[in-house]
Amino acid sequence: MSEQFNLEIVSPEKSFLKKDNVTEVVVPAFEGEMGILKDHISIISFLKPGIIKISSGNEENNFYVDDGIVEFKDNTLSILTSNIFDIKNSDKSKIQDMIKEAENDLSSDKLDDQKRFIISQKVEVLKSLSLN
Amino acid sequence: MASLDDLKKRISSVKSTQKITKAMKMVAAAKLRRAQESAERGRPYSEKMNNIILNLSSGLSDKENAPKLLIGTGEDNIHLCVVMTADRGLCGGFNSNIIKKAKSYFKKLSDNGKTLKIITVGSKGYDQLKRVYKDNIIENISFKESKNANYFDANKVGKIIIEKFENKEFDVCTIFYNQFKNVITQIPQEQQIIPLKMTEDETNKSDESYEFEPDEDEILGNLLPKNISTQIFKAMLENSASEQGSRMSAMDNATRNAGEMVDKLTIEYNRSRQAAITKELIEIISGAESL
Numbered sequence: 252m253s254e255q256f257n258l259e260i261v262s263p264e265k266s267f268l269k270k271d272n273v274t275e276v277v278v279p280a281f282e283g284e285m286g287i288l289k290d291h292i293s294i295i296s297f298l299k300p301g302i303i304k305i306s307s308g309n310e311e312n313n314f315y316v317d318d319g320i321v322e323f324k325d326n327t328l329s330i331l332t333s334n335i336f337d338i339k340n341s342d343k344s345k346i347q348d349m350i351k352e353a354e355n356d357l358s359s360d361k362l363d364d365q366k367r368f369i370i371s372q373k374v375e376v377l378k379s380l381s382l383n
Numbered sequence: 384m385a386s387l388d389d390l391k392k393r394i395s396s397v398k399s400t401q402k403i404t405k406a407m408k409m410v411a412a413a414k415l416r417r418a419q420e421s422a423e424r425g426r427p428y429s430e431k432m433n434n435i436i437l438n439l440s441s442g443l444s445d446k447e448n449a450p451k452l453l454i455g456t457g458e459d460n461i462h463l464c465v466v467m468t469a470d471r472g473l474c475g476g477f478n479s480n481i482i483k484k485a486k487s488y489f490k491k492l493s494d495n496g497k498t499l500k501i502i503t504v505g506s507k508g509y510d511q512l513k514r515v516y517k518d519n520i521i522e523n524i525s526f527k528e529s530k531n532a533n534y535f536d537a538n539k540v541g542k543i544i545i546e547k548f549e550n551k552e553f554d555v556c557t558i559f560y561n562q563f564k565n566v567i568t569q570i571p572q573e574q575q576i577i578p579l580k581m582t583e584d585e586t587n588k589s590d591e592s593y594e595f596e597p598d599e600d601e602i603l604g605n606l607l608p609k610n611i612s613t614q615i616f617k618a619m620l621e622n623s624a625s626e627q628g629s630r631m632s633a634m635d636n637a638t639r640n641a642g643e644m645v646d647k648l649t650i651e652y653n654r655s656r657q658a659a660i661t662k663e664l665i666e667i668i669s670g671a672e673s674l
Binding site: 295 | 421424425427428429432435438439533534537538592593594595597602605606609612613616
């Protein structure tokens with residue numbers, strides 16, 4: 252099909268995911284959710300904590316990311332991220348740990364507004380995940 | 384000449400040393416494979432990161448106001464050197480090669496009247512440097528508990544560096560590590576990470592203009608600290624592959640040397656045994672003759 256494009260998600264430790272039949276990706280860009288379809292203009296943006304939605308064929312996969320950078324160019328979407336996991340087989344206790352850690356970070360008073368916003372966002376997303 | 388008993392003891396002790404070095408070689412070989420794999424797996428990330436930064440910085444409109452991490456503070460009086468070594472010894476020239484490289488760089492700095500600050504990563508580097516540069520070492524980080532190089536550790540180092548940079552504790556930052564070429568060859572490297580020195584790779588350069596969201600400055604500001612951690616992580620991966628490779632060839636040599644030593648000692652043992660027998664025979668014969 253002509254509506255498909257390539258997707259590559261890499262973490263520092265390995266190439267996390269590689270697909271060439273993706274039709275739509277929704278990423279939590281810093282200024283709001285951003286949907287990417289084929290032939291999108293070349294763009295660079297970075298991510299806030301949130302959920303990446305990947306539609307390919309009849310499948311739909313959801314991943315949680317902490318942060319990252321997205322680059323779209325020549326119909327290839329590259330996502331660089333340091334912390335990512337599949338929501339389907341995620342570990343509830345691990346999520347709880349992450350919430351606790353983030354809340355700890357939030358309580359320190361050394362944060363500037365932007366960091367505080369990002370972390371509170373993270374807590375929100377993680378909490379909604381742990382409820383499902 | 385040593386007695387037969389002494390020789391026997393020495394042979395068996397060399398043999399057991401040989402067993403140990405052989406085992407260490409096997410372990411290093413297994414670990415090397417894993418370290419090499421993870422170094423290869425980590426490559427796409429740092430390459431992509433490099434590409435993006437290259438694209439961003441070449442399209443930067445206002446070079447004067449670019450983030451400090453990219454262009455530096457405008458001075459180069461205080462140098463921070465991050466010396467990355469292993470936590471264990473017995474790996475040939477691995478650690479001392481890095482130290483040698485670092486020391487010659489330190490000397491160059493002090494000849495030019497620059498101030499030197501050192502962060503050591505890995506306990507072996509600290510052990511070797513603390514004798515001469517004790518006052519220059521401001522931090523000593525070691526990841527003895529973590530088995531493999533992981534990004535979490537690299538990030539910790541990166542954060543320390545950035546914090547110090549933001550507090551204006553240094554102007555230029557250089558990291559030292561061993562680049563893995565093959566099992567026998569590891570090349571000690573110095574790499575300047577602040578201000579960022581671009582390895583201009585013309586093939587990857589694109590004239591295509593990007594759309595940025597939010598603007599370039601903010602993305603760069605977000606990206607550059609990550610790039611520091613990524614570079615550190617890359618160095619850690621290269622280092623761990625180099626360490627295992629270096630240990631493997633060192634232990635291979637040790638095993639071979641031990642084998643040679645065992646051969647030599649065995650010949651000596653047999654000779655002196657034969658000599659003792661001959662001596663006894665002569666005594667018996669000459670005793671019988673005198674009757």
